[in-house]
Amino acid sequence: MTAGAFLQIRDVVKDFGGHRAVNNVSLDIQKGEIFALLGSSGCGKTTLLRMLGGFETPTSGSILLDGRDLAGLPPYERPLNMMFQSYALFPHLSVWENIAFGLKRDKLPAAQVAERVDAMLKLVQLGKFAQRKPHQLSGGQQQRVALARSLAKKPQLLLLDEPLGALDKKLREETQIELVNIIEEVGVTCVMVTHDQEEAMTMASRIAVMSEGRLLQVGPPGEIYETPATRFVADFIGNVNLMDGRLTVDEPDHAQVGCADCTHHVGHGITGTEGMPVTVALRPEKIRIGREAIAAPGDAPPQFNRVRGTIKDMSYFGSYTVYHLQLASGQILKVSTSNAERHREHPLTWGEEAWASWSPTSPVVLTQ
């Protein structure tokens, strides 16, 4: 950990009664980062965010923002602002008054308040709606008002609680990019909480995966997806095939894992002992499927990294298709293929036998 990180979370613990919601979390977040806390509901991510906002007090541990300990500061004295889940816009105030609320609390002169509110309205392109009440706006517009309100006071840190959770899927995708653009334009450091991995992946520069109050893995989206550290992370982020097996060969430049249906040949060494139980994680899009027993790509010996099965199910998603291949042991192997061509001659179909194969760089060997 670097000493001078902008936001430092040190050994933070939060107990509710007998339940430990946040368990010894330490995190360093740099200035200008968009950082996502990702996890399913009840994993402690929201509690952690609320401790940053000052709505919960840590049982132990400390939180430092720009070198200053936030302990004992009530929310209204913290140099940060939060965009609440489903926005918490004041229903009796107009858009303009909602954005001005925080500025007025700072006792700014009226002219300065007006100037800042107008600038915020321009930033989120809601100038026309200044006099509307929140209930007269669409979900997307409300989200932008909430963003403008939380940015109006020029916070050092912006907290986003499920920023897009209240929007429908199509709008969410558009808004993700728009939101990141605005945050980057303002240049504010941002910590967001989400249970939606796609949202975390597209928006955040770094992600922390949380489960049962602990941080499981922290890293950029690509790293979390391609090299998950644990079985939980691999399973939580994206689609994955998990195959249990034993480490049979462990050389510096390659390793082999024997599973029920096949043997995995991995192009790097594992820090483990031969014979230990491990799990192999294999992403569906990294597997090729075909009628013929093609040799696995890469430099793996031909008998490894391939398996035969029966197509039990096919899910067509438009841009790709997922095949559910039942292997000899009964395990289902998910394989996804991109539908690059509009029509394929003799496409694979239900009940057919097919071969799946993958390269030595594809499997990830998980020891925990």
Next chain:
Amino acid sequence: MSAVRSNRALGKFAVIGVPYVWLLIFFLLPFLIIVKISVSEMGAVSVNDLITYKDGVLSLSPRLGNYATVVRDELYFDTYLSSLKYAAVTTVLCLVIGYPFAYFMARARATVQPALLMLVMLPFWTSFLLRVYAWKGLLTEHGWLFDLITASGLDRPLAAANLIPAPGQLMNTPFSLVLGMTYMYLPFMILPLYSNLSKMDLRLLEAASDLGATAWVAFWKITVPLSKAGIIAGSMLVFIPCVGEYVVPELLGGPQTQMIGRTLWDEFFSNNDWPIASTVAVVMILLIIVPLALFNKYQAEATEARS
């Protein structure tokens, strides 16, 4: 199919119609009779002298003399004014006492809220009259509360504020009247406020706090404006019956606290002047209809704003 539909229409009509018929027979009809009496003179009991149908012309000849009397006579005017005053004071007191009560009830742990609600409702389980009599017992000389107030010297500021005529006299004063009415009507203030405040989204207060508002500022800028509908509903529920209140002024009020409910009683049953009594009643209803109409207008606007 059509039989089913007509059955359903009939059922719908019955459900909506029964209360309407009830109000028609037991409210509108008697009210019209009162209106009729108010535009008659003593002794005139027939409709015939009010409405005449002669040579194909229907003519109404109401006697508005009673209204002129009621409006001109200072005694009635002062009584109306004093009714409005005591109703207003009671409403404000109920709001001042009831708001914090409702607020803390709504913010109490969910498990104790039903018990608190029960405590507010509990007085309704005993007779209204009995409770007013109980106050009489507390406030008359050497009553429990009387002793407490006189011993602590609280009666002197009360006398200075002209709420009691002299120290040592608590019963049958403006003080005892307002105390009694506030006590009686407090639940009608608390219940709508509680139901309003308990529905409030507490994250709005967190958002206010996040934006720099202290708890005090958040209360005045967020909680109070958002509970406006509850404040108005509670105030109406207290103010309207208080204007025409009869029992409390009769038992706890005094010569200083003439209220319209008592005047009404006196005119009907002591003076037996039904036309004047009916006029007083009609004017009272008009007085109450104005705030009620304003309230309905506000509610309609609020409903429109929400949709």
